[in-house]
Amino acid sequence: MMHFSRLTTMAFAFASLLASSASAQTVLRSADTHPDGYPTVEAVKYMGELIKERTGGRYAVEVYPSAQLGEEKDTIEQTQAGVLDFNRVSMGPFNGIVPETRVPSLPYIFRSADHMRHTMDGPIGGELLKAFEAHNLVGLAFYDSGARSFYNSKKPITSLADMKGMKFRVIQSDVFVDMVNQLGANATPMGYGEVYSALETGVIDGAENNWPSFESAKHYEVAKYITLDQHQMVPEVLVMSKTSWDKLSSEDQAIVKQAAKDSVSKMRELWDAREKKSRAIVEAAGVKVSEIDKQPLIDAMKPVYDKYLSTPELKDLATRIQATE
Ligand code: GTR
Secondary structure, X not given: OHHHHHHHHHHHHHHHHHHHHHHOOEEEEEEOOOOOOOHHHHXXXXXXXXXXXXXXXXXXXXXXXXXXXXXXXXXXXXXXXXOOOEEEEEOHHHOOOOHHHHOOOOOOOXXXXXXXHHHHHOHHHHHHHHHHHHHOXXXXXXXXOOOEEEEXXXXXXXXXXXXXXXXXXXXXXXXXXXXXXXXXXXXXXXXXXXXXXXXXXXXXXXXXXXXXXHHHOOHHHOOOEEXXXXXXXXXXXXXXXXXXXXOOOHHHHXXXXXXXXXXXXXXXXXXXXXXXXXXHHHHHOOOEEEOOOOHHHHHHOHHHHHHHOOOHHHHHHHHHHHHOO
């Protein structure tokens, strides 16, 4: 009997210990438009593991993939409002909010993936992360997004003239809209989640994205022609709500910042593998890949540069990006 009551006391103590440790854990929520397994989703999960480990379990991160919490425009608002703690989005939907993000979103501003990585890893990347602060956000890290290229359901595009009058979906950003219109095509801005059915029903002729998005969103099933024009290398950004950030001790803020930073190399490793895999999947499915002379496209972007490099500061930022080795 004595033995039994000791056991119950111990069980009770253990249960309350569990309850108190569970209640001591704060779960931070993060949104992503991509599905589970996509490099951005997995990188944020990895960051969450590091945060959990380094805070002794006081904090954990839960990633909501596949646009469960909304399209990027909506989740950005939620993050600014402090409803969401983290958000991983493209810089594109930020173009209307954070003017500095327009510069790395400009077509052909980066010469290569290495150029983009070096720029974002250096002082310019640091400066760009800081630019989010004025918008109730804390910029934590930049991830890769490879190169975006045009794909469509109608025909192979092998010259600029082929694009004339075609309707392409773009991210909800004026930079993207102007880019497509300057190429002689028609831009239709819409959320990522609507693109598949818009392609299928012919509301649009095409869209543009990198290999992993083209593949994971299954757009290749309804757009069989892709042209390797590689017009943009728009970095992905991981931000935290300033409201959530301010609730952390300065020690925990440092842990979050470092964990985000540490997730970048993990992301790049996953990215490099996924780019190859995605390309192989879509090619095996019969997608026709075309080459194009990029120079006429580059030349057509002059008015876009003139429009968006509207202040000496933005012009200087573009010059410094171009001068980065
Ligand atoms: C992808 C990017 C997403 C989303 C998407 C889009 O490359 O990773 O965050 O912005 O493009 O075109 O909407």
